[in-house]
Amino acid sequence: MTAKLSRHALAAAIAALLATPALAQEADAPASAEDEARTLDTLVVTAQRRVERAKDVPVALTTVDTEKLHVLGSGGGDIRFLAGRLPSLNIESSFGRAFPRFYIRGLGNTDFDLNASQPVSLVYDEVVQENPLLKGFPVFDLESVEMVRGPQGTLFGRNTPAGVVKFESAKPTRSLDGYGSIAVGTYGTTNVEGAIGGPLGENWSARASVLYQRRGEWVDNTNPNARTNRDLEGYDESAARVQLRYDGSETFEALFNVHARHLNGTARLFRASLFERGSNDLRDGFDDDEVSIDGRNFQELDTFGANARLSWKLSDTLTLYSITGYESAESLSRGDIDGGSVYTFPPDELGEALFPAESADGLPEHRQLSQEFRLESNNDGPFNWQAGLFWFDEEITIDSFNYDTLAGGVQNGYAWQRQDNTAYAAFGSVNWAITDAFTLRAGLRYTRDEKEFVAQRLQSPIGAGATPRLTANPSDSNVSWDVAGVWSLNDAVNLYARVATGFRAPSIQGRLLFGDSVSVADSEEVISYEAGVKAELWDNRARLGFAVFHYELDNQQLTAVGGATNFNRLINADRTVGQGFEVDFDAYLTDSLMVTFGASYNDTEIRDRDLAVQPCGGGCTVTDPVVGGLALLDGNPLPQAPKWVYNLTARYVRPVGESAEFFVYTDWAYRSEVNFFLYEAAEFRGKSLLEGGLRVGYGWGNGQYEVALYGRNILNEIRAVGAIDFNNLTGFVNEPRIVGVEFRANY
Template sequence: MSQRSRSLPRHALSLAIALTLVAPIAAAQDAAPAADAPASTDAKTLDALVVTAQRRVERAKDVPIALTTVDAEKLDVLGSGGGDIRFLSGRLPSLNIESSFGRAFPRFYIRGLGNTDFDLNASQPVSLVYDDVVQENPLLKGFPVFDVENVELLRGPQGTLFGRNTPAGVVKFESAKPTRELEGYGQVAYGTYGTINTEGAVGGPIGENWSARASVLFQRREEWVDNTNPNARTNPNLEGYDESAARVQLQYDGSDTFEALFNVHARHLNGTARLFRANIFKPGTNDLVDGFDPEKVSIDGRNQQTLDTFGAGARLSWELGNDLTLYSITGYETAESFSRGDIDGGVGAVFFQPSGPGFIPFAAESADGLPNHRQITQEFRLESNYAAPLNWQAGLFYFDEDITVDSFNYDTLFGAGARNGWAQQEQRNKAWAAYGSLDWKATDKLTLRGGLRYTQDEKDFTARVIEANVPFGAPVTGPIPATTDVDDVSWDASAVYAVTPDVNVYGRVAKGFRAPSIQGRLLFQAQPSLSIAAAEEVISYEAGVKADLWDKRARMGFSVFRYDVDDQQLNAVGGGTNQTILLNADQAHGQGFELDFDAYLTDNLMMTFGASYNDTEIDDATLAVAPCGGGCTVLDPANPDPARPGTVLIDGNPLPQAPKWVYNVTARYGLPVGDSGEFYVFTDWAYRSEVNFFLYEAAEFRGKALLEGGLRVGYGWNNGQYDLALFGRNILDEVQAVGGIDFNNLTGFINEPRIVGVEFKARF
């Protein structure tokens, strides 16, 4: 597509697509059976949506939280092009996911709350929970999505039942579990750029009291970007990867009072790090430069990335009698990584020709590594299952993380890429919590809920410069220590009222908490010092309605919300040097709404629609940060404080990577063929409006609205046992900047390319 066609108003285009697909709703509503007419026994209806958002199995309609689920079929479709966990971005209301590390390090944002920090010790306000085990380090949060039963997105503070840094919400994954019947599947896909996406699973009984399930994944993409620099030391081609992952589960169910599920999982990633591209923005605008070619780049630094993770878990449960169940959840996770990239995104420097593309003030090539990481978690939870109106949960949680982070600098121009700087951070984080939650069915229609959680969090941190850095001049120094020790009480209170058997309304107020953060990227400071952000707290107010419609042929969830954050933890990333500076905003605010709608428009046509509006604002009249080191058009006012020359005020700016609008639509049409076959078409679309890349506003560093679509045309036979399909991801071939490097030139990185391919899947 031409650059001009890509600049169409994405907001309007996404609405047009949504309205095209939603238009049949009116006709379907008119055709819905009258209230006193019997429903057709042949009409397709939606199964009751069951979730575990409150740590117990419930109908989603009864849960007083704005939530969205994604089932296994939709996950398969969205991931068919070999995408990583970022394929969920924009596919659920109020969810954005981005990364300056590529596949290794996703950053999540819910309702605009997130963290742009690229440090391997970064803390995020969105918690990711995989099979009941929190994944705290950002590298753990990128574990591939395969053989997953469902995903639940829980919006708003979840600080009572999920206690590790959840002021924005939780993304909860549940793996497919072993069964007592032999079953499994195999799937292979091949597409553009030699993309291979293969996965499979097999499970079943392995004795009278045991069952097991083994799942594997392999993904590969060839290097599809040519490095046009004839003098490049390495990486003549870029953006390829090989990724593999596996999960083995063993389940014991041979007792009426005891069950156990054991889980071992691992991941290996080898490829190129995120590809930064120098001066891709037209000065004064966020347009890509004329003639921009996503399949070409010119860099002189090395680009490589490796990541290995391993984990194990045990979920045990005992029926204690008197309608009580005790759960024990044990988790162990570890990660090791190394990621090196050309930060300036170009060749040479203004004083070292040849140089380009565009103005390169000086070369920057750096790496981050995680040579040591270990996380241990343990939770005990006691749950009542009374037939009485009052039920409760209570538990204890323990978290212990030990992490070492290496930061390296390299001499690109004069040292043939030799290392000329090395700094190290070490942190031990211990936390424990006690919590309780009550559910009271006050009347046949009204249910009240409330919970409390006490958390104590302690960090012991040191940072040092082991090898002096040139040219920034960071001397050998350290260790520089820091300690934080805080406690907090989080809580929530809610009510659900059944207006009719099919319509519930709810209200909720909740308080969330994020522990203090410490950073020590000393390598790029002439006078090394630590950066510490105090704990943040958020109060959220939410109300909504959840309903089954049209004799359960449709369901809808709608919520409105407002949140206020005290001491919002923010990160001033980059600037004239490659630094990360932690700071606290006095306050930040967000408000908006979310809509989820699923419906059988006809027996053959299934449609989902999601929408969200998030209006965020930084509220701190004196908060100032350093803008880009040069080249960008800063839109914020200069800071009048003479003690901080060159900084700008960011009061009133939206939070970074917080789109105001998110829309997503899927539609699946199936046409029966013969007795056991089906021809189907599945399309999906996701839109997010403009986003600020950084805390300050600059004309160049504001990502344009992004609209991406997928299409799948397939044939299934033998009652779904076999499936053959053609698929496309990013079918409009959108090319947009999705992030920038806050440095000394207009460097950015772009979205994933269009992938077209074929896929075969067999089940047994």
């Protein structure tokens, strides 16, 4: 408890330190100094599908600037580097770089199935990325990142009861511009990216962006009889995006986008008997650059997509938008799931497991199509609106394999599943400035979702034989809505309040290797209450956002993972409640020192007296009541939902001559303890995690060139970030410290 209180106290002290100099400066500085002081740019967002000031948007949101994105990704990190860097956001994966799982305000999904549905929607260039493998597309050459918290069931709607993360690529412009950077670091880490864009004739412009990331195989497999490669945890990843823009008409614009990704590397490394029995301490002798496994381990992923965004100016006050998207993915990932090479009862040393488990999941066929038409008004008067139609269609086929590790890795299990998902919606929203000081917003969306699912096991690893074809065809309709008001206290401060609902369509789980049935989770619905303040302080030298919220979720879809029989199934909780607050603060404390600070508190609770799941079959110390071999979940927090998240960045600049500067940039992210599963066990509770970064560099040529030394996870704090609840206390850990050097050129 003492450690937790000290870190919360530290965060409060940081906040006080950030505020005190700025307040003192405002009180003491003469008018001439204030006139010359550096100020923040007006923050403009598209969180409500139209361009507007963030201060005027009645919803809690956080943006990430391009410099911060570049710093966080300099060590070759994937999209998970955003975890904890935004209040109320967590991102984790038991699938490695390929399959990120997002959580906002505690709401997410721990399911590792390639067909898993998530309550956080990721929208990349205005196209929803529904399949989890699509959500991991690399972060590079972006114009903006916005996280919009709470239900977004009106304007986005596609499975968004927790919120939306929006990425927008840097667009082609009429001037020749671009950048290039190369970073090299420890463990053979390489990060190369660049972009170039400019005009193509009178009416067209284009932009091409590329990324290449690599890490060497830095984990040694100490098992002398391993069938996999002796060195692990490396990867090669590349991605590219090409955009073509037409703006030669006063009434018509078009933006075309083609993008692709290729990943070849190591699947997530599981480590048998990682935890000390009865605690969440890592076992004595644990070394993150060693593992002992006997199964094969690899991961391959290819994605491809294209979209077309068209707009027609029908009149001075009305614009029609069309957004057409296509996405596809193909993957195969195989791993030693038990994480060991010695099989004993009971397993009691690092690398020891109760039984061998080696499996693979493949996505041989996948494609997603989406189409949206949206009308938007642009009146000079107090009333504006937007309305649209949305259509989504996805086809997916999944192969699941199991292998007999002790027989040389021969295949001894196979099952497949196929799903067709069609959804369509009609939506609209209004924005009415009732007075100069008060604006009312409201929205409504009708959604229809239909799924056709079939699955079959043809080969059983436990001798159960084949199953017949098992089918499920759930469907549902829903009407989501939101109402919000914005009160302008003065030119610098706005207050807002919002009530919103959200919806997630029925989900299906059909992993049949170790089970004989398909599980279906009913639709979940959420209602959320939120209020906050947004302010521009100290003559635009600082910006503050603060929100409090409470939500109630009916029939929440949850995933009971693994357990003694290693079988996943979907369940619904009668009710889940959550409440908390979030803070975003940006400020120039001096003209040379820019800081950002974020914090969030999320208290979640499952309320269902009868809901129970199968815990691990032995070895772990279950702290929930156990009745009939099942752990009761009533009162538990949601998994992977830290109560506290803090983040801080600080950038200090010292000019050198007329066109150069020396800079120091540091970033820190903290999250408190998390449960790995729905049930609570002493071993399966991740300890708090603090990760920091440091960047020291020199820039010249008025920002054209830069060279810097960087470090990621500079404290080298290694924690378990997830687990597999077999009987051998298997877990996996975060990434180690990476140190390197980078050169960047802008043109």
